[in-house]
Amino acid sequence: MTTLQDRVAMHNRNKFKLGLFGANCSNGRAMTRAPERWLADWDSCEQLAELADAVGIDFMLPIGRWRGYQGATDHQGSTMETITWACGLLARTKRMTCFATVHAPLFNPVLAAKEMVTADLIGRGRFALNIVIGWNESEFDMFGIRQQNAHEARYEFGQEWIDAILRMWGPEEEFDFLGKHLQLRGLRLKPKPHGGSRPLMMNAGSSPSGRAFALRNCDAFFTATRFPDLADAAKEVADVKAAGRALGKDTGVYTVGQVVCRPTRKEAQDYWRYWTEETADWGAAEYMLALKGRKREDDPEGYDRMRRALVHGQSGYDMIGTPDDVADDLERLSAAGFDGVGFSFLNYLLELPYFAQEVLPRLQRKGLRENAGLLQPA
């Protein structure tokens, strides 16, 4: 038996969960021209997963991305499809949870249900689903699919999509699913997910309907909190958890961030400046803003602020400093109520060893992690 609680706890007792976010995409989440930037080739992904698994990282969370953001590097232009990526990583790891980030409107639900069961069986219950509804019109155009214009309708479709999948994962032998958007007849799905429960589910909608969707359906919610104000973040976490409790659920709340960890604060800040200023890929940031309909002439100050925020890992909490600083930052996120963070480095594989060696033992001493993150026998 693998219970849903085991899955939600990511099969460990770490109080504050740590995950690597975005490693399936070239550049990860760093809009930078730095020559050592992440290329997301398979060998690197595989090595990263093996290392992360060995040092006790709890999860890997990919980005669902179909077209890059141009600029000098074609930011996130080379990406691994996330369910198949998770299958590969699950086969190479023993403890870690591997998510897929799946665009509901782009995946036929029967195909998605079956692919995800396959991933879950490969990982013996360590597969998890991050459902996204999508926003980028040009990605939908590639599939010849029109995005629902009304925002509400997007989540209405998402609801049918996940309802159909949950029924396919459940005990029914055969059924028809006749919804407004999906009419599926004679559905059968065998085998079922691993160990008698279903994969952990997460969602990152930020609108009221997106958040309501997450609360209704998911075990965890990914916020796009405006940092650095942790008081605001704590309030948002408390609101989400209270809304979850009102539905009888214990909703996990996660956020995102980026890390530069060095022996001295000066070295960390110098590298951060190199990443986000000297080698920034401004063209990619501007392309992404254009996709979101933002123009400099409408609000020059706001535009420049957003442009800077984008090269700073696209959003999230900046953790830049010594191992003590980074451990303190992570402790602050935990104290704000977050259950965990999905974070990125400029180059995951170059940076994870130092983080594991220096930051994880500090988190153990703070009571946030059950082991010190050193290589330990399975």
Ligand SMILES: Cc1cc2nc3c(=O)[nH]c(=O)nc-3n(C[C@H](O)[C@H](O)[C@H](O)COP(=O)(O)O)c2cc1C
């Ligand atoms: C942390 C986080 C991760 C996200 N990851 C993806 C992703 O991988 N692919 C994607 O198309 N959208 C992604 N999104 C966008 C959301 O799925 C969603 O479309 C966006 O937040 C807008 O929310 P809304 O649909 O409620 O308006 C992400 C959003 C957040 C906050």
